Amino acid sequence: MKVLSTGKLKTTIKDHLKENYPELTFQFFSSMGEAEPYLSEAEVLLTYGEDVNDTLIQKATQLKWIMVLSAGLERMPLQAIKEKNILLTNARGIHRIPMAEYTLSVMLQVARDTKVVLANESSKIWKKKTPIREITGSTIGIIGTGAIGSEIARVAKTFRIKTLGVNRSGHKVEHFDEIYKNEDLLTMLPKCDFVISVLPSTNETMNYFKKEQFLAMKDSGVFINIGRGDTVKEQDLIDALNENQLAHAVLDVFKNEPLDPSHPFWEMENVTVTPHHSAISDNYQPRAIEIFEHNLRQYQNRLNDYKNVIDPDRGY
Structure with missing residues (x-):
């Protein structure tokens, strides 16, 4: 053979x-x-x-x-x-271990305003007062409760985070406090401080996140995409961020990769771009x-x- x-x-x-x-x-x-x-x-x-x-x-x-x-x-x-x-x-x-580590690391980075801290360091600016918050006790919503989503939820429990999840049938999954069906997504989103997409690319998930979903999120919410880029309608996300309908987006995947240097995401202060490396280990x-x-x-x-x-x- x-x-x-x-x-x-x-x-x-x-x-x-x-x-x-x-x-x-x-x-x-x-x-x-x-x-x-x-x-x-x-x-x-x-x-x-x-x-x-x-x-x-x-x-x-x-x-x-x-x-x-x-x-x-x-x-x-x-x-x-x-x-x-x-x-x-x-x-x-x-991918569950590296992607869970990536997710918790970027949650901490956003909460501790690391993007600004590093920019200040590069410019030799000593600025002690930055808007730092804690992730302990927050609520996350994970869309996709398979191996990766479940590992994120398990690790999140270390920070006493409330874990909500979405899957097709609404069946219970270990490490999740609550599970919602796909059709109940809009009920879950307003409860979440962090929304994490682990969705694959399929006909059913194309543009899964668009204007309606971003409007349903907290204006202090953070959207993290480690699934696939085509699950997000990018222009709707840009509009939502510009209109302060959510606070920040961490994006590791995009519709077109590598991300074009002229893409707005690169210049947006409330966006963190990483080069599709959440699974690297x-x-x-x-x-x-x-x-x-x-x-x-x-x-x-x-x-x-x-x-x-x-x-x-x-x-x-």
């Missing part, structure tokens, strides 16, 4: 896979461009999910399983994968490969206890 990888895997991981699975033929490449001549022979593909298209799926005549070494699937040719009945799994869940690849190895054992032994099987119709 040939396993082809188009991700830039660490040497230690490549050596580990070759040593522990000598019966398999691994082909490691740094890009799809390098790997494409060998794609027609591969039964398994390891990819970050941004280098596969319809044409390549048609060329991959032996392909039976795609393991996406990330959570995002918005660039995957899901219809073509469905038509060829290719098993699709991803690394959902590996030195443990990223080891955690993703751990899921791959679990699924590989299932695949080799014709079992069916796969982790993170993706429904191509839903996109998650």
Whole structure:
């Protein structure tokens, strides 16, 4: 069985896979461009999910399983994968620790006015009085109560934060004090000091946050997006911030990346821009490969206890 990888895997991981699975033929490449001549022979593909298209799926005549070494699937040719009945799994869940740490860190940064403090430091301005507040005892609303949202809620409890969550059915989730259905979002938003979106990119979540949602938030509220950029109608968010309908936005994801230098977000004092790095961690690849190895054992032994099987119709 040939396993082809188009991700830039660490040497230690490549050596580990070759040593522990000598019966398999691994082909490691740094890009799809390098790997494409060998794609027609591969039964398994390891990819970050941004280098596969319809044409390549048609060329991959032996392909039976795609393991996406990330959570995002918005660039995957899901219809073509469905038509060829290719098993699709991803690394959902590996981001929960770094993304929870990121979320709590930016909450503290906004609460302690760190953006201004750093600007003052750069300009050698000694200004002791800044509008600093505490996050302890506040209320957060997390839209998306899966592995990442649940970990954010768990960590938030350290600060005695009240945790509210939104999911499709309103089913209870550990670490959340209250859960709301999607249709009850506007009831929850006015209660939140911080609103955190962990939404994926799907047809259902496109422009999920727009004027109506921002109007429902507290004018002292902070919006944090670590999900996907197209879940937010950007102009509506800009208008809401300019009209002081909310206090601040921390944005790690955008509709178009990298964010254009001319985009208004860069210049807005009440916006913090980070370069889609909330999930970055030195443990990223080891955690993703751990899921791959679990699924590989299932695949080799014709079992069916796969982790993170993706429904191509839903996109998650």
